[in-house]
Amino acid sequence: MPPTTINLPAIKQLSWSITTSYTVSQIISYNLALGAPGLQLPLTFEGHPNFHALPTYGAVHDIAVMGLVHRAMADFLPNFESHNHVHGEHFLQLKKAYPIPRGTEQVRLKTTAKVVDIVDRRSGVLVCVDIETVEEESGDVICLNEWGGFVMKIPTAGANKAQVQRGQRTTLYPTPTRAPDKVVSHNTSPEQAALYRAASGDLNALHIDPETAKAAGFPAPILAGTCTLGMGVRHVVDAFAGGDVRRFKSVKCRLSKPVFAALGDEVRTEMWKEQGGRRILYRQVVGEGSQEKVVVGMAVVELSGTAVDGKL
Template identity: 60%
Template sequence: MAPPIDLEAIKQMSWTITTTYTPSTIIIYALALGVKGTDLAHCFEAHPDFSAPPTFGAIPVIAIMGPVTRSMPSFLPNFQPHNHVHGEHYLELKSPFPACGTTTLTTTAKILDIVDRRSGVTVAVGITTVDASTGLQICYNEWTSFIKSVPGAGLSTKPNPRGAATATHPAPKRAPDAVLSHKTSPEQSALYRAASGDLNPLHIDPAVAKRGGFPGPLLTGTCTLGMGVLHVIGAFAHGDFGRFKNVKVRLSGPVFPGEVVRTEMWREDGGRRVVYRQVVGEGKAERVVISQAAVELNAGDSVGESRL
C-alpha cells in the first residue's frame, strides 16, 4: 500500500527559476497565438503602444512546471509522467510586462492543494512571477494538473476555495453576446511550441501523438487559452491588453492544427466579466475545448468593435 500524501509537508516545498525575454520574444509569442502581423501595436517593438499579450505570463509558468513535475515522483505515490494532464489554469496580471530591452524574471512555485478525485488527484500549483531588477510582481498563475492513478486517500475531495482562481463559470443558456473564430494554421502547434518553450513532443511528433491516443499533434493548452483571451479582449475591450485583469479556464479537450476554434462569449456584471467557452466543429461534431471560463476586465470604455 502506498504511503499517504503529506500535504502540509508538501506545501513547504518551493521551486524558483530565472528567465529572460526581449521584444522579439513578445512578438514571436503574439504571432504564435494568431495576432496579425499588421497589428503593429503587438508586433512592432517601436510602436508607441507595443505590449505583450496578457497570457505571455504563461511562458515562465511553462518553464517552472518542468522542475515541479520532475519533483512529483518524490511526493506523489505511483506518479507517472504520461498520466499528468493540465486541467485548469488561472492567470492574473498584476503589472504590464516591460516591453523594451532585455527583462529578467524570477518565478517561484509552491503546491497549494492536492485533492482526491477517486481515479487520481488534482494538484494546484501557485506561481508568482516578479521583475528581477525591481521586485515588482508581474503576474500570478495557478496551474492545476489532474494526475491519474495517484491514491488520494485521506485528502479532501473538494478544492480549498481561492476566490477567482477556483471559481467556475458555466456558459449561460442563451445566445452568446459575441462570437469570434480563429482558423489555426498547420504550423501553429510547432510555432507555439517554440515560442512558449513547451517542448513536449506531443505537440509536434505524430508518432508520439498516436502513442498517446491522438490522431496527430495537438496545440498546447495555453495556446488555446491565449486565443480565447485575445477574442474576449477584441470583442469587449477594443483590443486593449491593458483592460485584462484575470482569466480562469478548464482545459476540456484538444485542438489540432488546422481546426477552427470558435469563442462564444457572454457579458456579465455590466461587462466587467466575460464568460466564455471555446469549441471546434459544428453540430454533432462539435466539441468543447475550453469550458467554465471567464475573463475579468479592468474598467474602461464601453464595448467596441474587435481590431484583432
C-alpha cells in the first residue's frame, strides 16, 4: 500500500548498494565528455605518466545507485511520480585518487546510498542521499557524495521543516557582488551530450531524444546536471590549481536550470577566489543580458595546498 505520510526515521534505515566497474577507456571518454582537449595527454592517453580521471568522476557512480533509490521512492514518498524528481543539489568529496586500471583490466567499486534527510520545500521535498564509493580490492573509500533531489507535488507531512546542517554538505554560498576573478566559456554540442551519456551510463532519454524532452516540457534534450557540474569543476581546477587535480578536495553546488547542449548553449563559468585560492566560489550561466540564466549556482570548490593521497 502506498505511503500517506513521510516516515523519516524508517526511511533512514533503508540502504541501496550496487557494484560497478570502469576501464581506462571509460575514464578517457568521461574526460572528453567534460570538454578536455584531445591532445591534453594526461586526460586522454593512458600511457602518459600523469594519466588521470577528472575529479568529478565519482559522480558517475552516483548515477547507477541513484537509479535504485529513484525506483524505490514510490515505496516511501506519498504520491510519488518519477517525472517530478529532479537533481537539485550535489556535494562530492574526493578521498583518494581514482585507481587507474592497467590495459583492459577493470577497477571494481561498491557504492552504497542512504537517505540522511528529507526537508519540507512547501511545493515538495528535498531528499538528501548520502553516497559512499569504496574500491572493492583495497576497501579504500574513494569518494563521498551527497545527492540532493527535489521531489515536487507530494505531501510534506513528516519531513523536517528545516534542513539539518552538516557542514560542507549543506553549505551554499551566495554569488559575490564584485566582478569575477576569472571566466571560462565552453560551447556545448549534441555530440557532447551523446558522449556524456555513454561515458557516464546515464541513459535517460531526456538527455538525447527530442520527443522525450518535449513531453517533459523542454524545447530540446537537456544536458545531464552531473556533466554541467563536471565542466565547472574542471574550469576551476584549470584556472586556480593549474590543472592539478590532486589539489581538489570537494565541491558543493545547486543545479538551478538545464543546459541545452542540443541547441549549442555556451556555458560560462564565473569564478571568485577566497582564502588565498583555497576556496573558489563559482557559478555557471548561459545567455546574455535579460536572457541570462544561472544553471549552476551558490557553488564552491575547496582546494588543498597539497595533493590528495594516491597516484595521479
